[in-house]
Amino acid sequence: MSIKVYIDQGHNPVNPNAGAEGNGLREQDVVFEIGVRLAAILNASGNYEARLSRPTADTQLGTSNATSLSARTNAANDWGADYFISLHCNASVDPSATGTEALVYSASGRSYPLAQNILLGIVNATGLNNRGVKLRPGLYVLRRTRMPAVLLELGFISNPTDAALLSGSPELFARGIFNGMNRYFGF
Numbered sequence: 001m002s003i004k005v006y007i008d009q010g011h012n013p014v015n016p017n018a019g020a021e022g023n024g025l026r027e028q029d030v031v032f033e034i035g036v037r038l039a040a041i042l043n044a045s046g047n048y049e050a051r052l053s054r055p056t057a058d059t060q061l062g063t064s065n066a067t068s069l070s071a072r073t074n075a076a077n078d079w080g081a082d083y084f085i086s087l088h089c090n091a092s093v094d095p096s097a098t099g100t101e102a103l104v105y106s107a108s109g110r111s112y113p114l115a116q117n118i119l120l121g122i123v124n125a126t127g128l129n130n131r132g133v134k135l136r137p138g139l140y141v142l143r144r145t146r147m148p149a150v151l152l153e154l155g156f157i158s159n160p161t162d163a164a165l166l167s168g169s170p171e172l173f174a175r176g177i178f179n180g181m182n183r184y185f186g187f
């Protein structure tokens with residue numbers, strides 16, 4: 001049996017729920033590309049079955065910020081996903097802020113060790129620094145998913161080095177997440 005992974009590429013192409021911008025990039029475009037690559041790698045492996053929240057670049061979910069988020073958690077819940085991975089980019093007013101981090105609902109669930117392994121996979125693949133796993137029980141997509149969920153802040157779109165990696169090497173992020181998942185599942 002393959003593991004069903006719902007990959008949520010954060011945000012929408014345009015408002016409502018458009019993403020952060022920095023260094024000439026838009027978060028929604030960066031995570032769209034990484035998600036497409038991650039789904040392809042997962043589906044090709046034979047161990048996973050992946051679905052994307054935004055299968056095409058112009059997929060627009062919901063008609064408000066709230067319904068954009070609920071469309072994603074409803075799709076994952078209705079499908080019966082085993083795991084939910086949400087892809088985002090961080091942003092800061094401080095352009096020196098850098099690195100990758102993961103957000104989970106609680107420290108006691110399976111999402112926590114999964115997130116730790118995914119972060120290791122990403123930092124090994126990209127060379128970015130590891131900002132660790134943080135608890136964010138208030139986040140909608142972590143709260144309303146019925147399966148273990150990890151929200152990845154892959155890098156800072158506001159940092160020139162992170163931004164160049166995010167846009168220039170989406171395959172590295174996809175491969176890093178895949179490696180981390182394999183390590184967690186023992187594949």
Ligand SMILES: [Zn+2]
Nearest residue numbers: 010019088089
């Ligand atoms: Zn975001």
